[in-house]
Every structure is written in structure tokens, then in C-alpha cells.
Amino acid sequence: MLPTTAPLDTSAMGRWLSMDLDAWTRHVVRRHFAPETGSPYWLKRRDTLPFDPFDITRYAELSAFGHFTLAELRDLDPVDLVPQAVPRPLSGRVFDSGGTTGRPCHVFYTGPMLDHHSLWRRFGLVTAGFQPGRSWVYATPGGPHVVGEGAAQIAHLYASVVYGVDLDPRWIKQLIRGCRLAEVNHYVDHVVDQITDLMSSRRIDYLETTPALFQALVRRHPELVGRLDGVGLGGTQIVPAMYREFAGALGGGRIGTAYGNTFGCAMGLPAEQNGDVLPYVPHYPQVTMAVVDRNDPARTVGYGEVGQVRLTVLHEDLFLPHILERDQAVRYRTSADWPCDGVANVQPLQVSRAAPEGIY
Numbered sequence: 502m503l504p505t506t507a508p509l510d511t512s513a514m515g516r517w518l519s520m521d522l523d524a525w526t527r528h529v530v531r532r533h534f535a536p537e538t539g540s541p542y543w544l545k546r547r548d549t550l551p552f553d554p555f556d557i558t559r560y561a562e563l564s565a566f567g568h569f570t571l572a573e574l575r576d577l578d579p580v581d582l583v584p585q586a587v588p589r590p591l592s593g594r595v596f597d598s599g600g601t602t603g604r605p606c607h608v609f610y611t612g613p614m615l616d617h618h619s620l621w622r623r624f625g626l627v628t629a630g631f632q633p634g635r636s637w638v639y640a641t642p643g644g645p646h647v648v649g650e651g652a653a654q655i656a657h658l659y660a661s662v663v664y665g666v667d668l669d670p671r672w673i674k675q676l677i678r679g680c681r682l683a684e685v686n687h688y689v690d691h692v693v694d695q696i697t698d699l700m701s702s703r704r705i706d707y708l709e710t711t712p713a714l715f716q717a718l719v720r721r722h723p724e725l726v727g728r729l730d731g732v733g734l735g736g737t738q739i740v741p742a743m744y745r746e747f748a749g750a751l752g753g754g755r756i757g758t759a760y761g762n763t764f765g766c767a768m769g770l771p772a773e774q775n776g777d778v779l780p781y782v783p784h785y786p787q788v789t790m791a792v793v794d795r796n797d798p799a800r801t802v803g804y805g806e807v808g809q810v811r812l813t814v815l816h817e818d819l820f821l822p823h824i825l826e827r828d829q830a831v832r833y834r835t836s837a838d839w840p841c842d843g844v845a846n847v848q849p850l851q852v853s854r855a856a857p858e859g860i861y
Contacts, residue, residue, distance in 0.1 A: 513620055518840055520786040525815060526560040533820045538586035542577065543820060560789075563813060566822040568798065571598070571764075574606035583609055583818055597645035598763045608763050610647070611818040614787075618766070621784040622651060622759075623658045625768040629757030631731055633659045635706035638699050640666035640692060640714060641735065647763050648735060651709060664705070666695045668714075693717050700725045707755075708732045712739040712747075719750045731755030737828050737847050744776035760847050764821060765790075765814050767844065770835075780833045780845040787816045790844050792832035798825055804834045810844060827851070 533543045534554040547554060552565050579595050593612065597605035610618075626633075643649030643665065656663045676685045696718060699705060705728075708715070712734050719726050726732075731754045732747065739747075739758065747756060758769030760781045765788035767781035783790045792808040794800040802808035810828045814821035830844035 513616075514624055517617075517786060520840075522786050522789070522840070523559045525786045526563065527558055529815045529817060529820055530554050530557050532584055532586060532817055538584050540582050540584045540820070542581040563822045564799065568811075568823045568825050569821045571606050571824060572603070574598075574608065575604045577607075579607040579609040582820070583611065587611055587818055595645075596647040596763050605645070606763070608819065611816075614816050614818055615650070617784065617787055617816070618647065618650065619654050619658055621766070621768060622654045625757060625759060626655070626659055626733075628768065628770070629731070629733070630755045631659070631707060631733070631757060633661060635661050635730070636704060637661055637663045637707045637709060638666060638696055638705050639663050640668060640696050640708065640710040642668045642670050646670075655709070664699050666692060666699070668692060668711075689714070689717055693721060697722050697725055700728070706730045710734065711736045712743055715747060716743060719747065723750055726750045727752055729754050731757065733757040733759070735759040735761075737849050739779060740846070740848065741776045741779065744772060744779060748776065760844070761788075762826075764819075764824060765812050770843065778831075778833075778845050779847075780835075780843050781847065782835055782839050782843040783841065785839070785841050787814065789813045789815070789841055790830075791842065792830050792844060793825075795829070795850070798823075802832050804832050807831055807846075809850060810847070 532538050533540045534547055536544065550566075557563065557565065580591055583591060591609065591611075593610055594615075595607050595609050597607055637655055639652040639655065641648050641651065643652070652663045652665050655661050673685060673688060676682075676688070692714060696708070696710070700708070708729055710718075710732070713736070715732055715734060727750065729751060732751065734756065735758070737760065744756070756772070758779065758781070760767045760769070765784065767783040767788070767790060770780040770782055772779050791811045791813075792802050792806070793811045794802055795809040798809065798811065807829055810826040810830050812824040812826055814824070827850050828847050829850045830847045833843035833845040835841065835843045
């Protein structure tokens, strides 16, 4: 169980945010490719690469690896991505991707990876202005999805009482692919009913859910939404018009946002220009994001321009270079408080019946 703690671990956040990205890149690459510490997957790949990974000295040189294809993770034993430096036998959780475009991918989270995720999660709560010691309803995917860890994170790292409502995004996507929209609406009603039952029978301060579900709640039960002190939203479906609708319904309540997936996440920064700009900063230095030309992924677009999101994962225990995401975003220039670029106004790159976003 995660320890209950009141103070934020500013020392860890400070170390991460002050990290030189080139030095961190060298450290992670060497850990994954050194014969005595390396991960089985990357050690096997080493002889097939047209360069020596130890020649990588800067973050920008990770382009030599090309783009990592997530399809490899569908059949790969996720343990093979974990460096041998991590003591065996391994003990930990395997999380799945959403599986929108096929069978899900699998990633093993070591203890330090979960600690990193948890501290950034708590930092996001503090940044958004949520108060500890409150009551939450947490209505998101659980089970194999890393976002489900948020309920325990809020409870144990933010001294809160958390009620859970489960959500199965894969079933919704199956229904959409099959054009079974009446069943989609029935499932949404089923989840919203569980949320409203909790909110109408006791004091709930905050709600964590997806933008699509919160929009359904706002339109069906605005009187309950108006009682909330804030909402946390994760996913790729929040756009400026939705943000303004939510802000109006909350009547001054907090809105916290997050963007990401099983492989890497970004923390929402305060909305700008009345919600026209919805920015995020990645969980640096283990997670970085670039916005690239969708027709030429080697080219990073200019600030304020729209492109495809490219994710790089640089955990000590997980190395995934240059993943091309299914999302588009605006390249966002962060303030001097942050050591890396951000992304803003994230949306699905393409929505189709074969790859629906559903309620998440």
C-alpha cells in the first residue's frame, strides 16, 4: 500500500525538473544496453542496430533508433523490457494500453516507475488547487489500466476518501464499432447513475472522470455538478468549448486535467485565454513529448503549430524511443519554470469506427 503522507516530496520533483536531459539520456541508454545491466529486449536488438548505442550522447540523437512501434508490445513479454539491473524475480504490476486499434500492449511497472507516476500525480493535484482531506468519486477505467491507480494515489498520498466507479472503455469501443449506439447510451446511463447516486446521497467534494462522462453528467444533472468544488479530467476529448461549458457548470470550481496513456503522461497546466489554450507538461525527464509534422515525423513543428504527438519514454526501467501517438496537439512553449516543451489542445489524430475514442 502507498504510504499516507501530507508533504509533497519536493526533493524528488526538484531533482527531476533540474535534470540535464542529455545526461539523463546517456544514463538510461547505457543502463538498457550494457551487458551486465541491460534489458533482454534491447540487448537482443543491439546487434541489429546500424550504430553503437553507446555513441548516443544527446537526447536529439535518439532519432537514430527510428520510431518505436507499439505493436511489438502485443506479443512481447513485458519483463523483457526491464533491465537486468532490477533484481529478479520481479514483483509488480503489468498494465495494458487501451487497445483501441487492436489487442492491447503490455508494460511492466517497477516500483520506481509507480513512485514517479504517483509523485507527478500528486504534484498535479497541488498545481490544480485541489485540497487534501476531501471526498472524491473516481469514475475511470480500472483493472489493467494505469489510470486506475489514481484512486489509491489520491487516497493515500492526498489523505482523502475515495469512492470508485468502474468503467470499461474497451466494451464501449466494441459497441461503437458495431454501430450499437443505443447500447452505448445505455452504458453511459449506467455509469452516470452510479456517479449521481453517490453525489446525491453524501457530500462529495471532487470528481475524477473522463471529459465525455462529465459532459453527460453536466447536461443531465447540472444541480449536482454545481455542488462540486472541482473535477479532474483525463483523456483527449476536452476542447475549449467543453472547458468553458464545464467551468460554467462548476461555478468557479477547480478543473484539473491530465493527458497520456500507459507509456507516459503529462500534467495539465492552468488553462489560458478563457480555455482557448489547454496546455500540458510531460512528466520530465522520464517522459518527454514533441509535436512533429505528421507527413515528416523527423521535423518538429513550430510553436503554436499543430502536429502529431511523439512520445519518448526514458525511465531507468523502461526505454521506448519516439513513439508516434494517435493524437495531435499544438506545440506549446512552457514558461521558465519547466525544462521542456509542452503540448496543448490535444485531440485524436483521426476518429473512425475502426479506432473510436468512445467515452475515454
